[in-house]
Amino acid sequence: MHDSDPASHPSVEIVPVDRVCGRIRPPGSKSLTNRALICAAFADGDSVITGALRSEDTEVMIEAIRSIGVVVEASDGGRHLNVSTSGRIARTDEIPIEMFIANSGTTIRFLTAALSAFGGNYRLHGVQRMHQRPIGDLVDAIAMVIDGDISATSPSGCPPVVMSSRGWQSDSMSVAGAVSSQYLSGLMMAAPIRSTANSNLTTRINVVGELVSRPYVDMTAEVMRSFGSVVGVIDDASGTQVAVDIGSAGYIGGDHSIEPDASAASYFWAAAAITGGEVTVEGLNRSAMQGDVGFVDVLEKMGCEVRHTDDSITVVGRPLSGVDVDMNVISDTVQTLSMVALFAEGPTRVRGVAHNRFKETDRIGDLACEIRKLGARVDEHDDGLTIHPAAHLHPATLETYHDHRMAMSFSLVGLRLPGVKILNPACTSKTYPEYFADLERLIGHAHRWHTASS
Ligand SMILES: O=C(O)C1=C[C@@H](OP(=O)(O)O)[C@@H](O)[C@H](O)C1
């Protein structure tokens, strides 16, 4: 193991820096990689995915589709994927195929929907936390259309998911969207799989009630279109109800390139913001498919200067003021923003993210708990939190709750405050195994890796 390999160290301490300045291209988007893998796995013809993310969340997706006969060949450190299905993908109606999906929400939600449309016997399970993360609304939606049985077997409708399916037998379905948008995205991507098998009709999916994290649904539609699908996302006149129509055409294999991950980029933009530095993230622009590029708009509102080009977004740190912001559509960046808030003048109120309690950990309660250890006051609300910056923050040893975004966010405080130790830094492997190495390269010096946890 390498000296600075997070896996060999129970904690890491970031050595503060004056100003973070530089350019960086984060690894490929998790959300785009896993969508492309689903579409490619069920496509007619082979696909090539370039710029893909290699991390735990994409590896569990790749292993799962391999288990139904899809051939995935990785090269260039996992960034280049050849996905081949022709004549190999098999549906088994006998022994259930076991799929281990660790704690990847996208993988379990997208696959549950896709496999229910494809048909066969499956059991999808993960780590302990995955068995506490909801999937009941998706399972209920599928139960209404499946020719077969599906259930979520942990209390409160959580995985493992067990299903025995001969496909869908309806062209119309409804799903709730208040807990996660991944249910709708999963059903959307499943529709062409079912269409090729069973139907020449358009599939209509109605969203019942609120839909969180909306940009991910538009991303799903865009990726599907790039695989030949005809998709319409329809907002009613009041702007509160969403429905999706998906044409009967199946997926067609082809070449797809993946944008750098915008949620991962948020840490680097925030590093510029809190140190008065200047960081350019390459490979992203205002019209990226990922809604999380909108994080820079919040930094701009706090006082930063933001510059956009066709192939980059730069943040220049300036004196920061607190904001009152609804982060429903960019909820993966709440932890990043909370760290920026600690260095702003005046409080920051984050709204609209009640669904953050259902992610890798409770990203409201657990986040508040760790921020308080640094000496700041935090009010916890049902839908978010208010952070009151303290005149003097103090060093602390911070828990990460097996949540990659906790570890990556806490590294930001370490850029300004000596003595911040982050426990279990290896948890960034869920979406960004090289995070600490990339941060080191950007700031130009090494972190202190600890062999004891405190
Ligand atoms: O569809 C996706 O790729 C994602 C949707 C979001 O989840 P929710 O819809 O549960 O908010 C986001 O938090 C997750 O990291 C990725």
Ligand SMILES: C=C(OP(=O)(O)O)C(=O)O
């Ligand atoms: C919430 C996340 O992931 P998922 O829901 O895909 O596990 C995340 O990456 O922040």
